Amino acid sequence: MSTAKDPRGIGALRVVECGQGVSAAFGAKMIADLGAEVIKVEPPGGDLTRRRGPFPNDKPDPEKSGLFVYLNTNKRAVTADLGKPEGRELLGRLLEKADILIHNVPPYERANQGLDSAALCAKHPGLIVASISMYGDRGPRANWRGYELNASNAGGWAYLSPGASPYPELPPLKPFGAQCDFQGGAHAALTSLAAMRYKLRTGKGQAIDVCEQEAIAAMLEMNFMHWTYAGRETSRLGSRALGPWFLADCQDGKIFVLAVEEHQWQGLVKLMGNPEWASEEIFKDRMSRAQNMDALKALMSEWISQWKVTDLYKAAQEARIPFAPVNTMQQMYESDHLQERKYFVEFDQPGMSKLKLPGAPSQYGKIKWALRRPAPRLGQHSEEVFCGEFGVPRDQLAKLKQSGVVV
Amino acid sequence: MADSPLSGVRVLDFTWAWAGPFCTQTLAHLGAEVIRIECTLRPCVTRMIPPFADNQPGPNRAGYFNQYNQGKRSILLDLSKPEAVKLAFQLAKHCDVVADNFAAGVIDKLGFSYEKLREIKPDIIQISMSGYGQYGPFKRYVGYGPPASALSGQFWLTGYPGGDPAEIGVSYPDPNAGVMGAYAIIAALLHRDLTGEGQYIDQSQWEAVLVHMAEGLLEWDINHREPARNGNHDRLMAPHETYKSKGNDDQWVSIAVGTEDEWRALCQAIGQPALASDARFKSAELRKKNETALDAIVTAWTRARDKWEAAETLQRAGVATFPSMSNRDLAEDKVPMERGYLVQLEHPEVGRRIHAGIPWKMSGTPSEIQHAAPVRGADTDDVFKTLLGFSQQKIDELRQAEIIK
Numbered sequence A: 001m002s003t004a005k006d007p008r009g010i011g012a013l014r015v016v017e018c019g020q021g022v023s024a025a026f027g028a029k030m031i032a033d034l035g036a037e038v039i040k041v042e043p044p045g046g047d048l049t050r051r052r053g054p055f056p057n058d059k060p061d062p063e064k065s066g067l068f069v070y071l072n073t074n075k076r077a078v079t080a081d082l083g084k085p086e087g088r089e090l091l092g093r094l095l096e097k098a099d100i101l102i103h104n105v106p107p108y109e110r111a112n113q114g115l116d117s118a119a120l121c122a123k124h125p126g127l128i129v130a131s132i133s134m135y136g137d138r139g140p141r142a143n144w145r146g147y148e149l150n151a152s153n154a155g156g157w158a159y160l161s162p163g164a165s166p167y168p169e170l171p172p173l174k175p176f177g178a179q180c181d182f183q184g185g186a187h188a189a190l191t192s193l194a195a196m197r198y199k200l201r202t203g204k205g206q207a208i209d210v211c212e213q214e215a216i217a218a219m220l221e222m223n224f225m226h227w228t229y230a231g232r233e234t235s236r237l238g239s240r241a242l243g244p245w246f247l248a249d250c251q252d253g254k255i256f257v258l259a260v261e262e263h264q265w266q267g268l269v270k271l272m273g274n275p276e277w278a279s280e281e282i283f284k285d286r287m288s289r290a291q292n293m294d295a296l297k298a299l300m301s302e303w304i305s306q307w308k309v310t311d312l313y314k315a316a317q318e319a320r321i322p323f324a325p326v327n328t329m330q331q332m333y334e335s336d337h338l339q340e341r342k343y344f345v346e347f348d349q350p351g352m353s354k355l356k357l358p359g360a361p362s363q364y365g366k367i368k369w370a371l372r373r374p375a376p377r378l379g380q381h382s383e384e385v386f387c388g389e390f391g392v393p394r395d396q397l398a399k400l401k402q403s404g405v406v407v
Numbered sequence B: 001m002a003d004s005p006l007s008g009v010r011v012l013d014f015t016w017a018w019a020g021p022f023c024t025q026t027l028a029h030l031g032a033e034v035i036r037i038e039c040t041l042r043p044c045v046t047r048m049i050p051p052f053a054d055n056q057p058g059p060n061r062a063g064y065f066n067q068y069n070q071g072k073r074s075i076l077l078d079l080s081k082p083e084a085v086k087l088a089f090q091l092a093k094h095c096d097v098v099a100d101n102f103a104a105g106v107i108d109k110l111g112f113s114y115e116k117l118r119e120i121k122p123d124i125i126q127i128s129m130s131g132y133g134q135y136g137p138f139k140r141y142v143g144y145g146p147p148a149s150a151l152s153g154q155f156w157l158t159g160y161p162g163g164d165p166a167e168i169g170v171s172y173p174d175p176n177a178g179v180m181g182a183y184a185i186i187a188a189l190l191h192r193d194l195t196g197e198g199q200y201i202d203q204s205q206w207e208a209v210l211v212h213m214a215e216g217l218l219e220w221d222i223n224h225r226e227p228a229r230n231g232n233h234d235r236l237m238a239p240h241e242t243y244k245s246k247g248n249d250d251q252w253v254s255i256a257v258g259t260e261d262e263w264r265a266l267c268q269a270i271g272q273p274a275l276a277s278d279a280r281f282k283s284a285e286l287r288k289k290n291e292t293a294l295d296a297i298v299t300a301w302t303r304a305r306d307k308w309e310a311a312e313t314l315q316r317a318g319v320a321t322f323p324s325m326s327n328r329d330l331a332e333d334k335v336p337m338e339r340g341y342l343v344q345l346e347h348p349e350v351g352r353r354i355h356a357g358i359p360w361k362m363s364g365t366p367s368e369i370q371h372a373a374p375v376r377g378a379d380t381d382d383v384f385k386t387l388l389g390f391s392q393q394k395i396d397e398l399r400q401a402e403i404i405k
Helices: A023-032 A066-072 A085-096 A117-123 A148-154 A179-202 A212-217 A223-228 A262-271 A286-291 A293-305 A309-318 A329-333 A336-340 A382-387 A394-402 B019-029 B063-068 B082-092 B106-110 B114-120 B145-151 B173-195 B205-210 B214-223 B260-269 B273-277 B284-289 B291-302 B307-317 B327-332 B334-338 B380-388 B392-400
Strands: A014-018 A037-042 A075-079 A100-103 A128-133 A206-211 A245-250 A253-258 A345-347 A355-357 B010-013 B033-039 B073-077 B097-100 B125-130 B199-204 B240-244 B252-256 B320-323 B342-347 B351-356 B360-362
Touching: A014 A023, A014 A085, A023 A037, A023 A066, A023 A075, A023 A100, A023 A128, A023 A179, A037 A085, A066 A355, A066 B214, A075 A382, A085 A117, A085 A382, A100 A179, A117 A128, A117 A206, A128 A179, A148 A179, A148 A212, A148 B240, A148 B252, A148 B320, A179 A206, A179 A212, A179 B173, A179 B360, A206 A212, A223 B063, A223 B327, A223 B351, A245 A293, A253 A293, A253 A309, A253 B145, A262 A286, A262 A309, A286 A293, A329 B214, A355 B214, A382 A394, B010 B019, B010 B082, B019 B033, B019 B063, B019 B097, B019 B125, B019 B173, B063 B351, B073 B082, B073 B380, B082 B114, B082 B380, B097 B173, B125 B173, B145 B173, B145 B205, B173 B199, B173 B205, B199 B205, B240 B291, B252 B291, B252 B307, B260 B273, B260 B284, B260 B307, B284 B291, B291 B307, B307 B320, B380 B392
Parallel strands: A014 A037, A014 A100, A037 A075, A100 A128, A128 A206, B010 B033, B010 B097, B033 B073, B097 B125, B125 B199
Antiparallel strands: A206 B360, A245 A253, A345 A355, B240 B252, B252 B320, B342 B351
8 A cells, every 4th residue: 555545445455354253353343344355264163253143043053143243244254274384375365465464363372373473564564463362462471361251350340340239249240241352353443543544654564462451451440540549449349439320120121320410410309309308418419429329229219110211211311310221132222213323234144034233333424334245154255365366276275175274 | 752653643632521531542542642622610520530649639630530631731721712712723723633522512512513623624533422422312312421331231231140230330331432432533534544535423422332232232133032141151151250269358260261171171270180071061061051060169169269379370271260350459460560551650740650551562653651641721831832823922811811721
């Protein structure tokens, strides 16, 4: 690429993705969804997210895994056993023409798979290599193993979760899903595109390493500074600093009760019909309301329980109080607001009933976010890519398929 | 920082609280010049809440502000005055990006709509990060980070097994909006490099979290079923839990086994190699089926040892594990400091403090925190002198008229 303009914009970028699981796949997806050409290199056994599901009727099928499909639309897929020299040679061909390589192969496996960042950058000086690891690719724990559960504990997040817990015998609680992995991917995407700007100016690529533990530790709200500024250790136990702040039961579901600014509290008191208890000393400000949260909850619960979630949500919001429903999956799919914003995308994935996939995280005025291709079958584009575009003779590919290096 | 990925990029930063500043700090980490417009009428909320340095309150002593505004500049403008709005507009002409996280419509009312900005700088990039987005039936709703977790199903899907929906400890939708917003701005900058075009970006905090909830959402879309809350357990992997460590002071260690090799390694490491062929635990499916018994066996081992001893023993054997780190554990662990992730920043008012730094390393354009978070309004004079060429006299006049501070 050069500093010349290119009307394709991000569509002109070429990205290769390796590894398995959520992080690298999501980072590459973020760039693919903006139009870039992405080639996903899977091990011959397939990405492990093909085994995650959810599957239609719970029947495992590597071509029908919900999580795999979500993460890998817009990509073409080849396979290559990077543990074999022939597999590494195939990757090398792809990297000759790539701008960015995103992967999450753990540091202790990179040498075996030809993914040492310094070596790759030396061989391909214009290539940006963005690797994602749990604990970083250098330092005494570079070779430590980790999954999402470990990252959320290593990063200090789980220790704080759920917050205001009355159950000291229950462990720190991991939030749903693969949030640390998603953050790893998002950081890889943003640093890759930033590095791309430098490459446009200078022609130079570089190696980026994203550390999931550190990305999470940078997201602990004010908790890290509670220690470094004020010597206070915080945990999932104890009480909230401000109130009212709690989950409560309506007739037909739960609602998040939050009114921590004075004007919000006043509005809430008015909405509750100015009950006498609201002017008691123990509720005089948002700190004392938090200190007396149990009493506050008990006094409010009857009033809350008389409402339907949607009605209380609307009434509170009309009074500028930031309540929110504890939404179920179904409720989000049925949300008028998300529908008007066309958030969910109707999508045809071959072999599956029509899906409604989560859509764009941001709405751009000029960049076209779109799901243009279905998620690929295992090895679907091996021949098209290796033979059709990267000069591998067809009989050679056939041999590689026989020996299992390629699928 | 002469040649960083975002060298030469200047951001006019109207953000406040957490989500917006997290976004613009990410840009500062990559070398952008970020000018925060702070309002004279009241300090940003994060300057006013604990923890304060040494527990002494003050707008320049707040850990929250100082952590999330590293490397930025601060100017003080009274945006309720039309002259101040004009000044901010003049600054915008010299900026590449304008960012805010006000409620929908507020930035327009202030006078900084995309249409107006484009008149003075046709290739401007503007992002508005709001709770619900710029349009839609709920666009006027008040959005905060923690309720966005309720809205996006994070609470519904998180909780102890058999328990109620639970909160998740930190207001995750805020930094997430920041990260996704930073990505969007960088993508827009790249788009501008390649096409010459700027653009407007509408980001909803709710939608920015939903992109990470696919595994749960698709359970409904594909199977019309709400996923069960299962605590620290996993749908497929076992053992997969955070186990009690030795002692009474809330120490825990997380252990996750994803392969049969790792299962065998765990059995060896805890001195029970025969467990690997125990009929109850021979496969992941069986281990899930007999998870209660399995967790009891693992807990018996972890309860007898310190969390670091457990983690080191298991990692040596090839098992994925890490202690459950508190804020203190993170600060006192030597590794994050040695890696250069924890940084000591010198601040004019609170002196040297440890902060969480940059979670990535770049070989060609190393990222560095340019300086500590700014003292409120410290850069007002310098910004107006260098960007708009104002004399000290003019600045003094503006200050007298309380347009700036």
